[in-house]
Amino acid sequence: MAAGIWFSACFVGLVGLSFHGSINGALERNVTATVGGHLQVYSGTTRNELEIFGKDDGTMANVGVIENANAIADRLRKVDNIERVVPLGSGTAMLVTGNLLDRELEKLRDSVREQDEQRTHVAFKRVRGVIEWLREEDSEISTSPALQRTADEEFWRGFASSPWPVLEFLESDVAPLLGNAKVVVLSLLGAEPEVFSKSFDRFEIVEGQQIPPGKDGILLNQRLVDEGLTGSLTELFDRLHKERRNIDHFNSVAEELRNRTPALLRELAAEEHASLTDGLRVEFPDEPGLGGQIRRLLTVTPESVGKHRELYRELIEPVLGSRMVEIGDELVVQGIGPEGQLRAVRVRVFGFFRFKGMEDFEFASRFCLVNMDSFRKWYNAQTETDRVEMRELADEADITTTDRESIESVLFANVDALESTQEDVARPWHDLEPGQPKGEATTNASQLVTYFALLLHDTELLEETLGNVEAVLAKEPLPLRVVSWRNGAGWIGEYFSLVRVQLLIAAFVALLVMAVVVNTTLVVATMERYREIGTLRSLGATRGLVLWLHFTETAILGVTGGGVGLLVGAGVLKLVGTVGIPAGNFALLFIFGGARLYPTFDAWQMFATLSATLCFGILATIFPANMAAKIEPASTMRGEGR
Amino acid sequence: MTTLVNLKDVKKDYLLGRTRVAALRGITLSIESGEFLAIVGPSGSGKTTLLNVIGCMDVPSSGELMIDGRAVAAMSDRQRTQLRLNCFGFIFQNFNLMPALTVQQNVELPLLLAGSVAAGHRRHMAAVWLNKVGLVDRAGHRPSELSGGQQQRVAIARALIGKPKLVLADEPTGNLDTKTGKQIIELMRTIALDNNTTFVFSTHDPKVMAAATRTVTLIDGCIEQDAA
Numbered sequence: 085m086a087a088g089i090w091f092s093a094c095f096v097g098l099v100g101l102s103f104h105g106s107i108n109g110a111l112e113r114n115v116t117a118t119v120g121g122h123l124q125v126y127s128g129t130t131r132n133e134l135e136i137f138g139k140d141d142g143t144m145a146n147v148g149v150i151e152n153a154n155a156i157a158d159r160l161r162k163v164d165n166i167e168r169v170v171p172l173g174s175g176t177a178m179l180v181t182g183n184l185l186d187r188e189l190e191k192l193r194d195s196v197r198e199q200d201e202q203r204t205h206v207a208f209k210r211v212r213g214v215i216e217w218l219r220e221e222d223s224e225i226s227t228s229p230a231l232q233r234t235a236d237e238e239f240w241r242g243f244a245s246s247p248w249p250v251l252e253f254l255e256s257d258v259a260p261l262l263g264n265a266k267v268v269v270l271s272l273l274g275a276e277p278e279v280f281s282k283s284f285d286r287f288e289i290v291e292g293q294q295i296p297p298g299k300d301g302i303l304l305n306q307r308l309v310d311e312g313l314t315g316s317l318t319e320l321f322d323r324l325h326k327e328r329r330n331i332d333h334f335n336s337v338a339e340e341l342r343n344r345t346p347a348l349l350r351e352l353a354a355e356e357h358a359s360l361t362d363g364l365r366v367e368f369p370d371e372p373g374l375g376g377q378i379r380r381l382l383t384v385t386p387e388s389v390g391k392h393r394e395l396y397r398e399l400i401e402p403v404l405g406s407r408m409v410e411i412g413d414e415l416v417v418q419g420i421g422p423e424g425q426l427r428a429v430r431v432r433v434f435g436f437f438r439f440k441g442m443e444d445f446e447f448a449s450r451f452c453l454v455n456m457d458s459f460r461k462w463y464n465a466q467t468e469t470d471r472v473e474m475r476e477l478a479d480e481a482d483i484t485t486t487d488r489e490s491i492e493s494v495l496f497a498n499v500d501a502l503e504s505t506q507e508d509v510a511r512p513w514h515d516l517e518p519g520q521p522k523g524e525a526t527t528n529a530s531q532l533v534t535y536f537a538l539l540l541h542d543t544e545l546l547e548e549t550l551g552n553v554e555a556v557l558a559k560e561p562l563p564l565r566v567v568s569w570r571n572g573a574g575w576i577g578e579y580f581s582l583v584r585v586q587l588l589i590a591a592f593v594a595l596l597v598m599a600v601v602v603n604t605t606l607v608v609a610t611m612e613r614y615r616e617i618g619t620l621r622s623l624g625a626t627r628g629l630v631l632w633l634h635f636t637e638t639a640i641l642g643v644t645g646g647g648v649g650l651l652v653g654a655g656v657l658k659l660v661g662t663v664g665i666p667a668g669n670f671a672l673l674f675i676f677g678g679a680r681l682y683p684t685f686d687a688w689q690m691f692a693t694l695s696a697t698l699c700f701g702i703l704a705t706i707f708p709a710n711m712a713a714k715i716e717p718a719s720t721m722r723g724e725g726r
Numbered sequence: 727m728t729t730l731v732n733l734k735d736v737k738k739d740y741l742l743g744r745t746r747v748a749a750l751r752g753i754t755l756s757i758e759s760g761e762f763l764a765i766v767g768p769s770g771s772g773k774t775t776l777l778n779v780i781g782c783m784d785v786p787s788s789g790e791l792m793i794d795g796r797a798v799a800a801m802s803d804r805q806r807t808q809l810r811l812n813c814f815g816f817i818f819q820n821f822n823l824m825p826a827l828t829v830q831q832n833v834e835l836p837l838l839l840a841g842s843v844a845a846g847h848r849r850h851m852a853a854v855w856l857n858k859v860g861l862v863d864r865a866g867h868r869p870s871e872l873s874g875g876q877q878q879r880v881a882i883a884r885a886l887i888g889k890p891k892l893v894l895a896d897e898p899t900g901n902l903d904t905k906t907g908k909q910i911i912e913l914m915r916t917i918a919l920d921n922n923t924t925f926v927f928s929t930h931d932p933k934v935m936a937a938a939t940r941t942v943t944l945i946d947g948c949i950e951q952d953a954a
Contacts, residue, residue: 624811
């Protein structure tokens with residue numbers, strides 16, 4: 085039985101250590117192979133802590149900026165064990181997408197520009213259909229003068245001969261009446277695209293291409309596009325399919341879907357009606373017309389939503405498109421600075437990406453990547469290119485710059501002196517960070533970053549390398565701080581620490597239970613061997629020998645039973661490590677770092693398991709061994725003491 | 727003949743719960759080498775206690791005990807253990823063989839505990855003594871495969887393999903039938919004579935008493951009679 089206890093202890097111990105190590109590795113890779121690296125360096129004067137995946141409210145922490153990034157990066161690269169220094173920018177941004185009419189007008193503009201008559205014809209019909217629907221809707225905008233102008237057939241006839249003024253009027257006067265379709269909040273990352281993709285191996289472009297050097301572009305997160313930037317009907321169908329078990333919520337969204345019937349009908353061009361009717365008749369044979377079929381399609385129950393969704397995807401989406409954003413589109417990425425200043429930069433969509441294994445994590449799917457120049461522009465920082473442009477513009481417009489002290493004399497050179505009083509107004513700087521642009525361009529913005537991600541050659545030396553970086557920062561001195569990925573990961577790092585502590589507690593409790601069982605087993609064994617021990621003592625065995633016998637017995641049982649347990653545990657882990665353990669829920673998905681955990685183990689873990697169980701076993705032997713050593717030989721005469 | 731054991735006014739008390747029990751009430755006794763001494767008396771008279779005290783398995787509450795000229799009272803537990811190993815052999819009523827060891831290994835045990843005997847010599851000596859007790863063909867058997875008499879013979883071989891000066895036997899025939907008991911006593915007697923080994927054994931069997939050269943009778947922890 086004692087051998088069985090050691091077998092179990094070592095088996096469970098090795099499996100537990102393996103899981104701990106594998107989970108540790110998985111979580112570490114979630115952070116270090118996506119946006120964090122092993123160490124992060126950021127401003128040392130900020131009040132906030134870096135949370136590379138964002139705070140628990142979804143926004144990015146404002147940790148100020150680091151200027152002179154190139155010089156600092158050069159210094160950091162010289163620290164031992166640093167493989168790579170990746171300058172990064174991060175911030176909370178917004179994508180404001182165009183509404184339905186904006187998108188249709190953009191397609192029309194593209195087809196006109198490309199002189200594609202057929203596409204122009206279809207797009208034109210679609211635009212007219214949407215606008216007619218808007219006029220017929222009983223809402224505030226239906227009576228607006230701009231919209232009423234479109235009721236005049238003469239207006240539309242002008243398109244054939246001169247499309248651009250018509251397009252311009254529709255884009256600037258009519259489309260804004262619908263407002264913005266969607267505002268998507270995202271975590272904006274700025275980096276040199278090639279450096280980023282080489283540094284973080286979880287990063288993978290799934291559609292499109294990398295942002296070319298020298299271009300201002302954005303790579304959107306695939307999940308963000310699929311879920312946050314889908315066409316409204318696609319999104320509604322997806323929501324209904326997910327929420328089909330929540331009846332109350334389902335019914336309210338289903339009604340919203342049903343009410344889109346007129347809009348969808350307007351969106352579909354007449355040329356598309358015939359093929360759609362044929363396709364929909366298969367499902368709705370009792371509906372002769374497209375109108376009825378569309379109404380039936382958009383009328384769903386929890387049981388039918390899956391089927392209708394598939395039908396919509398098969399027949400309607402290829403016509404209208406499922407996404408609100410496509411590769412090649414230009415987007416305006418906006419944001420609000422800490423002083424309330426508007427941030428904005430226009431970028432082209434070059435592709436969609438994902439972080440492999442983290443597709444299901446919402447916090448990871450918020451990230452979108454822009455080139456560093458675009459990030460700096462978004463941050464209201466002026467690059468060298470911008471400064472040159474501004475100088476040229478200033479020269480053309482004959483603009484002179486002057487300083488604060490000279491402004492009065494320059495402006496009022498020919499005017500009598502004016503008296504003025506100035507009242508100082510205390511301005512709360514709120515969340516303003518040192519080094520932060522105060523609504524103006526920074527002077528060294530060409531090298532502005534938010535933080536550096538440091539990747540190491542040898543991750544075992546993480547703590548030592550962190551100390552070395554701290555020493556370098558202190559020696560210069562540089563107003564920066566360095567943290568390990570666990571601290572830089574914010575709430576994720578804290579969650580991970582909690583998981584680790586729980587695993588360690590579980591391991592300790594398991595060892596304690598093992599020790600108690602060993603102790604109890606040996607106490608019982610000592611009582612059963614009372615007479616034998618007494619006889620040994622009477623024959624001349626010392627107390628020390630009795631103790632030695634007990635500890636040796638424990639060691640032999642531990643090594644043999646435990647050794648077998650380790651071998652069996654290794655075999656099981658080898659097998660499980662090939663197949664993987666599926667993550668059955670979101671919590672496990674996060675802990676496993678993906679859909680499956682593939683546990684691994686090494687010789688150190690086997691040694692540590694055996695050592696720990698032997699230590700606890702030896703400790704558990706102390707009491708029964710002492711008990712045996714105290715048996716008096718006299719008590720064994722005539723079977724006494726049994 | 728030399729005096730092997732000398733007891734002077736030895737007393738031994740035990741605490742049974744809250745009650746103090748006087749098992750030995752002032753024993754004065756000398757045991758010479760070569761004696762085949764029986765300690766007799768009714769149950770509870772102190773026979774086993776006296777054997778334990780003589781065998782250094784228990785310490786007297788008072789009085790003087792000398793073993794082979796050495797005072798035992800001043801000895802540590804380790805010294806008394808060493809004395810048991812070097813000077814005494816023990817035979818128990820219940821045989822007290824190690825069930826997990828073979829007959830051969832049981833007999834070798836005292837030499838193994840001594841630590842200074844080579845394995846080959848141990849095996850040889852065990853074979854010699856097993857031959858003397860007539861069980862050399864059972865050397866590889868476990869005690870559970872032997873009869874009571876055979877087990878007691880193994881115990882006798884074990885007690886004597888270390889050439890002790892004194893063998894203490896507590897009711898050596900107590901768990902044996904009359905015939906077997908007689909055989910065991912005969913064997914002990916023969917060995918005592920052949921090897922000049924002193925035997926001290928307790929019994930309340932008259933037939934066993936009759937084999938002794940000297941009988942010490944204990945009543946209520948006192949020597950009632952000491953007859954040769």
